Amino acid sequence: MNGLPPGSVIGILGGGQLGRMTALAAYPLGYQVHIFSPEEGPATQVTPLRTLAQYEDEDALARFADSVHAVTYEFENVPSATAEFLAARVPVRPGPNALAICQHRVREKQFLNDAGVGTTRWGAALSAADVARWVSEFGAPCVLKTSRFGYDGKGQTIVRSVDDAARAWTVVSHGRDGVECIVEAFVDFSMEASVVVARGVRGDVASFDLVENIHRDHILNRTIAPARVTEDVAAQADAIAHTVINALDYVGVLGIEMFVGRDGRVLVNELAPRPHNSGHWTQNGCVTSQFEQTVRAVMGLPLGSPRRLADAEMFNLIGDDVLRVPELLTDPNNHVHLYGKAEWRPGRKMGHVNRLRF
Ligand SMILES: Nc1ncnc2c1ncn2[C@@H]1O[C@H](COP(=O)(O)OP(=O)(O)OP(=O)(O)O)[C@@H](O)[C@H]1O
Ligand SMILES: [Mg+2]
Numbered sequence: 001m002n003g004l005p006p007g008s009v010i011g012i013l014g015g016g017q018l019g020r021m022t023a024l025a026a027y028p029l030g031y032q033v034h035i036f037s038p039e040e041g042p043a044t045q046v047t048p049l050r051t052l053a054q055y056e057d058e059d060a061l062a063r064f065a066d067s068v069h070a071v072t073y074e075f076e077n078v079p080s081a082t083a084e085f086l087a088a089r090v091p092v093r094p095g096p097n098a099l100a101i102c103q104h105r106v107r108e109k110q111f112l113n114d115a116g117v118g119t120t121r122w123g124a125a126l127s128a129a130d131v132a133r134w135v136s137e138f139g140a141p142c143v144l145k146t147s148r149f150g151y152d153g154k155g156q157t158i159v160r161s162v163d164d165a166a167r168a169w170t171v172v173s174h175g176r177d178g179v180e181c182i183v184e185a186f187v188d189f190s191m192e193a194s195v196v197v198a199r200g201v202r203g204d205v206a207s208f209d210l211v212e213n214i215h216r217d218h219i220l221n222r223t224i225a226p227a228r229v230t231e232d233v234a235a236q237a238d239a240i241a242h243t244v245i246n247a248l249d250y251v252g253v254l255g256i257e258m259f260v261g262r263d264g265r266v267l268v269n270e271l272a273p274r275p276h277n278s279g280h281w282t283q284n285g286c287v288t289s290q291f292e293q294t295v296r297a298v299m300g301l302p303l304g305s306p307r308r309l310a311d312a313e314m315f316n317l318i319g320d321d322v323l324r325v326p327e328l329l330t331d332p333n334n335h336v337h338l339y340g341k342a343e344w345r346p347g348r349k350m351g352h353v354n355r356l357r358f
Helices: 017-029 058-067 080-087 096-102 105-114 128-138 162-173 231-247 290-298 319-328
Strands: 009-013 032-037 049-052 070-073 122-125 142-146 156-159 181-185 189-199 205-207 211-216 219-225 252-261 266-272 311-318 334-338 349-357
Touching: 009 017, 009 058, 009 080, 017 032, 017 290, 032 058, 049 058, 058 080, 070 080, 070 290, 080 096, 096 105, 096 266, 105 122, 105 181, 105 266, 122 128, 128 142, 128 162, 128 181, 142 162, 156 162, 162 181, 189 231, 189 290, 205 231, 231 252, 231 266, 252 290, 311 319, 319 334, 319 349
Parallel strands: 009 032, 009 070, 032 049
Antiparallel strands: 122 181, 142 156, 142 181, 189 205, 189 211, 189 252, 211 219, 219 311, 252 266, 311 349, 334 349
């Protein structure tokens, strides 16, 4: 099988910057791109084909399915019913099952542990009493997170003691019992790291180098490629990436967020079923970018080489950082990527810079 021929259409659910960069990587391979999004955004600026509709709009989804040859998504909070509706009509990659696992923290941790992949100790919680029980079992501090719809550290809080459980529950659940949450033992990590890994329709796997991630205000601030770790840590991370992507029977690009423990053990924090912010450096630092790799996987082409051509540092342009672009452009090793967002707001990801080191 040679994959979908040039002229075929890749459908992308979501209109944000990841969709924009995936779309921009699809055109050199001769593909057309159709964005499905509730509203205009960074991605719809670069594609003539778009459907502006709600993810629950089955008429719009059916028309979209008829007009594309494969579908992927650029963020994981697409309703699973939407992915299933589309998958009955057109290949959806990664499939609805992988999406369902990655968009629910309890299911995700259970899946990882069942696959033999280490995580921090965790327990499912539906009430403040559940939280208190897990905190007393794991010891404080713990992290309480909603199982669904968290991003950039939203929907989570640290539980400082058993007595803090009620406050933490109110913050995260807004006081409603039955909201699905997870309690995680706090990881005393020496580094946050991640692997972006791809799997093609024939089961071929290609992983980019392990990278090191530095967060600020719960938002990824900086990625350093490759991560400054021992060979053993890099090998553990790569083995985990292969195990996870094969166990998910995945087609597409997967971001795997990890903690490197002070004991040198690698634990998985969470999975992102799409290109990942920590993989942006591959646009300029690798033979194949994570976005081209997404297109190759989803359209059934052979994967490209993930080989690193240069060491790199990626930093996000958040809020008014974007005002520094003219100055950043004076460094010849900087590649500036802006997302076309009209106005900056505090905390808003406006773009990123890949700075290569030769
Ligand atoms: N169990 C934990 N122990 C220690 N720190 C944690 C733990 N869970 C999360 N964190 C910290 O909080 C950050 C955000 O957590 P997580 O990745 O689970 O949430 P998120 O909202 O999906 O974030 P993002 O969208 O940035 O990936 C992590 O990158 C890490 O710094
Ligand atoms: Mg995260």
